Amino acid sequence: MPVKPEAASALFAGPFALATLSALEGAAFPALVTSDAQVIDLRDALDDADLSVRDLLNDWKAMLPRLTALAGDSAPRRAPLTAFRVHAPVEPRQVFQSGANYRQHVIDLHVAHRAPGDERPEEERRAEAAEIMDRRAAEDLPYVFIGLPSAITGPYDDVVLPAWAEKPDWELELAAVIGRPAHGVSVEGALDHVAGYTIANDLTDRATVFRRDMPQIGTDWLRSKNAPGFTPLGPWIVPAASVGDTGDLRLTLKLNGETMQDESTKDMIFDVARMVSYASQTARLLPGDLVLTGSPAGNGMHWGRLLRDGDVMDASITGLGAQRTRCVAEVAR
Template sequence: MTSSSTGLTAPFALARFTADGLAGSAGLPAETGGRPSLGLVVGSRIRPLTERELGAPDLNSFLAQGPEAWTRLASLADEQQGDGAGWLDLDDVTLTAPVEPRQVLQTGANYRTHVIDLVVAGRQKTDPRPVEELREWAAEMMDTRAREGIPYFFIGLPACVVGDDVELVLPAYSDQHDWELELTVVIGKPAFQIDREHAMEHVAGFTIANDITTRDLVFRQDMKEIGTDWYRAKNAPGFLPVGPFLVPASAVADPGALHLRLDLNGDTMQDATTSDLLFDIPALIAGASQNMPLLPGDLLLTGSPAGNGAKWGRLLRDGDVMVASIEGLGTQTVRCVSEQNR
């Protein structure tokens, strides 16, 4: 089933939601204390899950169980979606971030075309070679990196993870806040020092992330030798909208061939496929697991394709609306408001 309003095409998914005015009905707790409920999504409807149905005390414990846990939910979706009992329309609830990660790992410079564009743009002013020659040189460099190099990781703060129900507040300390649509891996079984051949066994599912970046804070100006400052550039409140769905890995036939698209106020800015990844998902998981164990529910962002605001010379402003979609995973809508107008 497909929900036209959410873009979800998977047979089922997980989501976290609130339903003001519906507490005590449709299986929702009478008193939730403002906490989101975990729900099973089929098409355009959602059904709250009990701990017994989930087979675990919380989401991350569920994800740690591996594929058999998702099989139980698939059976529940098949058995109960027809009778309508306990199901709510997605339009009647508010979806929030479908994950509760303990760790967030981000991947930089991982889309071949994007990195080639950046390399060429950075050398054009001082390099006498024609642009096409520069592009060939940069492409050869990227192909060598993919064969012989390793992924580039840095870490984000789980506190920045929100759903698209939260407005993106653009901090007043800069006017250079940018978007970065990314396919995001959600870890299932713990992964530590694994090889790429076994990496996908540790994937619980996939979701959408928009990794907001403040461009003028990426590189330190006070001591350029220090390099990048990802803490200040990426970790403001709400700078990592995620969701709205957590889609099981079994429902994504080929995560290496998914279409990604981000529209800003109706204009397409990013339009790519994950086939352009320099390091594929098994390589990313294997590489990231060498330093620290990846835990159930952790997020691994796979990088952002070409088409960020820095390319277009157009950064985020008050009132902007970003609509991001990844094939099969749904649609995320984020509204921006300047800190001054909040």
């Protein structure tokens, strides 16, 4: 479907962003979207019929000034954004996901899971959890695992809730998009490898996070997080320079109009630079890859309300626009 009207009215920080769009009939193409909701087809503007957003990111240092110039040039042919369908902005080769990275969220979990026989008042247990978080931020490492690119879907596409998913939940996250290969990079140099940022909603079936048949195995992220469409992404990639400091961006998720998540990235335990650096100590991050940075407090398990057929999620992050996805129950196979 074409871009939603509300998306066109609240675009992004800066003069332009990258998107993957398609006409109602036609193949998807890389696009430069301007702040006044106009679209430049980058295949034409850069004279490359086979161009993709990932190709742009492969040569990001050289490409960024060219895109900046295009955004300010009145010569390239433009069309209104509302005429196009918006897809996930990039097809990554790798998706790095983070867990337990928002202080208040983890404190809430700590307090909710009271050990048997622990009769201390909540205030005392909350203070203990806060001390643990401070120590973790100073001494520990981020918790990062791998997701599948096949779970990604567009920012306005329906999300199919698998028939087997008993407790599907939302997890709004800031996603960093890699624009330069990164392996073994320092925290100080990590952001030099980030091209920009986008919005991700990292859905999770809470019922399958932990293996029931063999508890000693631990978590099962394949089953719980990687169903097709479980990672709505986009709508845009906003260049890092336009976003600026990611230390105080507001993440807001509404379910059927009711605010469920509303938190700042100030609450992160490990910031973007530490996340990218940590992932790069093991893996080689490639242009177009995603580093998801964790989800703040306010998930469905907190509210005692999981996703159901017909639910509508509206998710936004400061400077990155907004996405809207509707949940549709899968017909049991």
